[in-house]
Amino acid sequence: MNGAHALLHSLVASGVDVCFANPGTSEMHFVAALDGVPEMRAVLTLFEGVATGAADGYGRMADRPAATLLHLGPGLGNGLANLHNARRAGTPLVNVVGDHATFHARYDAPLQSDIAAVAGSVSGWLRHTGSAAEVGADAAAAVAAARAGTIATLVLPADASWSDGGSPSRPHPVPARAAAEPEAIKAAADVLTSGDPCVLLIGGDATRADGLAAANRIAAATGARLLAETFPTRLERGAGVAPVNRLGYAAEQAVHQLRGAAHIVLVGARSPVTFFAYPGKRGDLVPDGCAVHEVVVREGLATDALVDLADLVAPGTSATPAAAARPDLPTGELTVASAAAVVGALLPEGAIVVDEAITSGLGLPGATAGAPRHDWLTLTGGAIGYGLPAATGAAVACPDRPVWCLQADGSAMYTISALWTHAREGLDVTTVVYNNAAYAILRGELLAVGASAPAGAGSRSRSLLDIGGPRLDFVALATGMGVPAERVATAEALAAALTRAGREPGPHLIEAMVPPLVG
Missing domain, CATH: 3.40.50.970 (Thiamin diphosphate (ThDP)-binding fold, Pyr/PP domains)
Known part of the structure; x- marks a missing residue:
C-alpha cells in the first residue's frame, strides 16, 4: 500500500470522511487513491480559501474535523485567512499540504517554500511526514489533535505519498480539553454572589443550548449581566433557547455594556478588547477598577463549568427561554x-x-x-x-x-x-x-x-x-x-x-x- 492510500484509510478510520480540495501535482497520488477509498467524500473548490473556509463551517456544525487538501506553501497561503478564522473559532480541522518529493527539495524549484513557517501561524499541531511508513500514524495523530479543538497540519512529501510501505493506523486517543478547576468555580461563585455588579461573559462551547441555559440561570439568580463574545463560533438561538446578547463590535457599545462592572467572570471567553487601536482611546475594554476572573479558557469545557457554577449559585432555578415571536413582513423599498x-x-x-x-x-x-x-x-x-x-x-x-x-x-x-x-x-x-x-x-x-x-x-x-x-x-x-x-x-x-x-x-x-x- 502506498502512502496516499494509508493516509486516506487512516483519516476515515479516525472519523474524517470529507475533504475539501484544491490539489496540484504533488497531491496527485492522494487524488488517485480516492478511487480506492469510497468512504472519503472529496469536494472540489476552485480556490484554497474556499476549501479552508468550508472545512471551518463543516467542523463547527459536525463537531468533528474535515480535511483540506492544499498544494504546497502557496496553496496553504491562499487558504490562510479562513484558517485564521478557524483557529480563532477553535474549529477541529486537518490540513493535508502536499510538498515536493524529499529528494527534489534541494533544487529550490519555483514552488519551493517554507511550509512550516506558513502553517505555524495557524496550526496547533504540525508535522512533516518523513516516509510512507509514517503516513498512517501521522494522519491518525493529526485527527486526534484536531478533535481537541485545533488546526492540525500534516505536510506530505510527494514521495511519501507515492512510495510503498504505508499501512493504515487506528485512531489515536484525543487529548482532553481543559476543565475548570473547582477552586476557579468556587471563586467565581463567591464573586457572583457578593452583591457587587458583575458581568458574566461566555464563549466557546458555552454558546450552545445547555451552556446558555446554565448561564441564564446564573444571571437570573445573581443579577449578573450576561453577555456572549462578539463573534461566537456557533450560537444556538431562537424560540425555546435561553437568549443572550453579544458584546458589541463598536467600542462605544461595548463600553456601555460593561460600564460599572466591578467583576467580569470569563467562562470560555477572552478578556474583552477593542478590535483595533483608535487614537486617544483605550484598547482594553475592562472598566477601571474591575477585576477579571477566568473560570476556564476559551478552548476548554465551558458548558460543564457553567453547569457546575449554576448548581452552586442558582440551585432549583430554571432557565427562561426566548419566546416565539416574528416581525411582521414589511413593505416598500429595501433597507x-x-x-x-x-x-x-x-x-x-x-x-x-x-x-x-x-x-x-x-x-x-x-x-x-x-x-x-x-x-x-x-x-x-x-x-x-x-x-x-x-x-x-x-x-x-x-x-x-x-x-x-x-x-x-x-x-x-x-x-x-x-x-x-x-x-x-x-x-x-x-x-x-x-x-x-x-x-x-x-x-x-x-x-x-x-x-x-x-x-x-x-x-x-x-x-x-x-x-x-x-x-x-x-x-x-x-x-x-x-x-x-x-x-x-x-x-x-x-x-x-x-x-x-x-x-x-x-x-x-x-x-x-x-x-x-x-x-
Missing part, C-alpha cells in the same frame, strides 16, 4: 432594517445561518431572536471572505438542514467561486448578498480612527471604499456558475424570493439592493 425583518419573518426551523452581512446585518439579531430554533455562525477571526465557504461546509455537514448565507457584497467577492461548489454539489444554500456598492464598514472605520478627509477633498480616499464603479452584478456572477439568482429591491420581492428558494432544491442567490448604512 437594512426591512431586510432583517424579512429574514426574521421567514427563517425556517432548524436553519443554519452563516452571517457575514457586516453593516447590512446590524438588524438581524433582534429580528431573528424569536424565530424558530436555529444555529448562527459568525466571523470569529475578522478575516473576510468567510461566509460563502463556511456555508459550503455547513451544508455538507448537515444536508438535512437549510443553510442561509447572509453575505455582504465586498466580502463576497473574496471567495465568490464558492458558488460554483454550491452548484456542483447541489447544496441547499440560499445566499442573500446585500449589495450596497460600498465597503460601508470601512467608511465607519475611516471616521472612527480620525482619518476622515478634510472638507472639499477626499474623493480619492473615498474611492478606495466604494465598490460601485462598476457596480457588481451578482445575478450574472451566480448564474454563470450554475446558481439560480434574482435581484430584489423591495421587501415584498425579497420575501417572495426567499419563499421560492425554500421550496426548490439546491442553491439559490438573491441579490438584495440596499443602501449603505454608513454614507
Whole structure:
C-alpha cells in the first residue's frame, strides 16, 4: 500500500470522511487513491480559501474535523485567512499540504517554500511526514489533535505519498480539553454572589443550548449581566433557547455594556478588547477598577463549568427561554432594517445561518431572536471572505438542514467561486448578498480612527471604499456558475424570493439592493 492510500484509510478510520480540495501535482497520488477509498467524500473548490473556509463551517456544525487538501506553501497561503478564522473559532480541522518529493527539495524549484513557517501561524499541531511508513500514524495523530479543538497540519512529501510501505493506523486517543478547576468555580461563585455588579461573559462551547441555559440561570439568580463574545463560533438561538446578547463590535457599545462592572467572570471567553487601536482611546475594554476572573479558557469545557457554577449559585432555578415571536413582513423599498425583518419573518426551523452581512446585518439579531430554533455562525477571526465557504461546509455537514448565507457584497467577492461548489454539489444554500456598492464598514472605520478627509477633498480616499464603479452584478456572477439568482429591491420581492428558494432544491442567490448604512 502506498502512502496516499494509508493516509486516506487512516483519516476515515479516525472519523474524517470529507475533504475539501484544491490539489496540484504533488497531491496527485492522494487524488488517485480516492478511487480506492469510497468512504472519503472529496469536494472540489476552485480556490484554497474556499476549501479552508468550508472545512471551518463543516467542523463547527459536525463537531468533528474535515480535511483540506492544499498544494504546497502557496496553496496553504491562499487558504490562510479562513484558517485564521478557524483557529480563532477553535474549529477541529486537518490540513493535508502536499510538498515536493524529499529528494527534489534541494533544487529550490519555483514552488519551493517554507511550509512550516506558513502553517505555524495557524496550526496547533504540525508535522512533516518523513516516509510512507509514517503516513498512517501521522494522519491518525493529526485527527486526534484536531478533535481537541485545533488546526492540525500534516505536510506530505510527494514521495511519501507515492512510495510503498504505508499501512493504515487506528485512531489515536484525543487529548482532553481543559476543565475548570473547582477552586476557579468556587471563586467565581463567591464573586457572583457578593452583591457587587458583575458581568458574566461566555464563549466557546458555552454558546450552545445547555451552556446558555446554565448561564441564564446564573444571571437570573445573581443579577449578573450576561453577555456572549462578539463573534461566537456557533450560537444556538431562537424560540425555546435561553437568549443572550453579544458584546458589541463598536467600542462605544461595548463600553456601555460593561460600564460599572466591578467583576467580569470569563467562562470560555477572552478578556474583552477593542478590535483595533483608535487614537486617544483605550484598547482594553475592562472598566477601571474591575477585576477579571477566568473560570476556564476559551478552548476548554465551558458548558460543564457553567453547569457546575449554576448548581452552586442558582440551585432549583430554571432557565427562561426566548419566546416565539416574528416581525411582521414589511413593505416598500429595501433597507437594512426591512431586510432583517424579512429574514426574521421567514427563517425556517432548524436553519443554519452563516452571517457575514457586516453593516447590512446590524438588524438581524433582534429580528431573528424569536424565530424558530436555529444555529448562527459568525466571523470569529475578522478575516473576510468567510461566509460563502463556511456555508459550503455547513451544508455538507448537515444536508438535512437549510443553510442561509447572509453575505455582504465586498466580502463576497473574496471567495465568490464558492458558488460554483454550491452548484456542483447541489447544496441547499440560499445566499442573500446585500449589495450596497460600498465597503460601508470601512467608511465607519475611516471616521472612527480620525482619518476622515478634510472638507472639499477626499474623493480619492473615498474611492478606495466604494465598490460601485462598476457596480457588481451578482445575478450574472451566480448564474454563470450554475446558481439560480434574482435581484430584489423591495421587501415584498425579497420575501417572495426567499419563499421560492425554500421550496426548490439546491442553491439559490438573491441579490438584495440596499443602501449603505454608513454614507
